[in-house]
Amino acid sequence: EAGVVQSPRYKIIEKKQPVAFWCNPISGHNTLYWYRQNLGQGPELLIRYENEEAVDDSQLPKDRFSAERLKGVDSTLKIQPAELGDSAVYLCASSLSDGEYYEQYFGPGTRLTVT
Amino acid sequence: GNSVTQMEGPVTLSEEAFLTINCTYTATGYPSLFWYVQYPGEGLQLLLKATKADDKGSNKGFEATYRKETTSFHLEKGSVQVSDSAVYFCASYGNNRLAFGKGNQVVVIP
Numbered sequence: 001e002a003g004v005v006q007s008p009r010y011k012i013i014e015k016k017q018p019v020a021f022w023c024n025p026i027s028g029h030n031t032l033y034w035y036r037q038n039l040g041q042g043p044e045l046l047i048r049y050e051n052e053e054a055v056d057d058s059q060l061p062k063d064r065f066s067a068e069r070l071k072g073v074d075s076t077l078k079i080q081p082a083e084l085g086d087s088a089v090y091l092c093a094s095s096l097s098d099g100e101y102y103e104q105y106f107g108p109g110t111r112l113t114v115t
Numbered sequence: 116g117n118s119v120t121q122m123e124g125p126v127t128l129s130e131e132a133f134l135t136i137n138c139t140y141t142a143t144g145y146p147s148l149f150w151y152v153q154y155p156g157e158g159l160q161l162l163l164k165a166t167k168a169d170d171k172g173s174n175k176g177f178e179a180t181y182r183k184e185t186t187s188f189h190l191e192k193g194s195v196q197v198s199d200s201a202v203y204f205c206a207s208y209g210n211n212r213l214a215f216g217k218g219n220q221v222v223v224i225p
Contacts, residue, residue: 004158042204042215043159056211091159104213106158 002026004107006092012113018080021110025073025094032069033104034077035091043091049075082114117142117209119188121216129224130197136190136219138179138205146209148172148181148188153202153218162190162203195223 005024013019025032030051035043046065048056051072060067064083069075079086089111093104122137140148150162150172163172168183177192188205200223205216 041217042206043213044215045212048211093159103161106160108156108158 004092004094004105006090006107006110008110009108010111010113012115013082015084015114016081018078019082019112020076020078021090021092021112023075023077023092023107025075025092026105029094029096029105030072031095031097031102032075033091033093033095034067034075035093037089037091037109039088046077079112082112084114087112087114117146117207117212117214119148119205119207119214119216121205121219125220125222127222127224128195131194132223134190134192134195134199134221136203136205136221138188138190138216140186140188140205140207142186142207142209144209145183146207148179149206149208149213150177150179150188150190151204151206151215153204155201159204195221197223197225199223 007022032049034046036046037043047054047060047067049069052069065079067077089109091106091109093106095102095104119138119140147166149164151159152162153159163174165172165181168181171180179188179190181188202218202220204218206213
């Protein structure tokens with residue numbers, strides 16, 4: 001069974017440029033998460049989707065970050081414009097359901113460097 | 116909200132040594148607790164979990180016991196191998212969110 005797929009694995013951009021990350025969750029997983037992991041820290045939730053609906057986006061910096069999950073499968077996270085402080089690893093995870101905890105399966109992440 | 120605190124700093128030890136990584140949690144109520152592991156170049160993987168007080172999670176020789184009285188969930192392994200070198204994260208689940216600790220890098224030397 002394929003795991004969570006993310007692309008690109010690495011991205012280097014200059015500040016003020018836009019960037020987008022893509023995630024393909026495990027087939028059949030209706031819950032999808034985006035996390036940000038700063039260097040030397042644990043992951044922090046940015047947004048959680050239940051199917052197409054963003055049910056928890058309270059920690060998403062909405063002035064520059066946006067996300068979508070069309071058709072309740074793949075998801076894209078976008079930053080526009082990027083700032084130096086956005087340098088981090090962006091992780092995508094998926095699970096069967098979030099009503100009661102089900103194991104979250106993580107992708108390998110996208111390492112973003114903003115120069 | 117819920118949060119976890121892991122001991123500071125990387126852990127370096129020799130093969131077959133005993134490993135302990137400390138984790139304490141703060142939460143309203145009794146959250147489910149987890150240890151995740153991140154091997155080099157790979158995504159986070161669930162290592163073990165415990166959902167209520169006194170539960171012991173175990174996997175791959177690792178163990179952790181949910182201690183309500185000390186609000187702790189320390190990870191232990193009796194005899195580590197070089198292949199256990201990774202970053203280990205403690206996490207708690209509450210209010211539909213996983214809260215992670217900062218992680219501890221473990222380096223096992225042959």
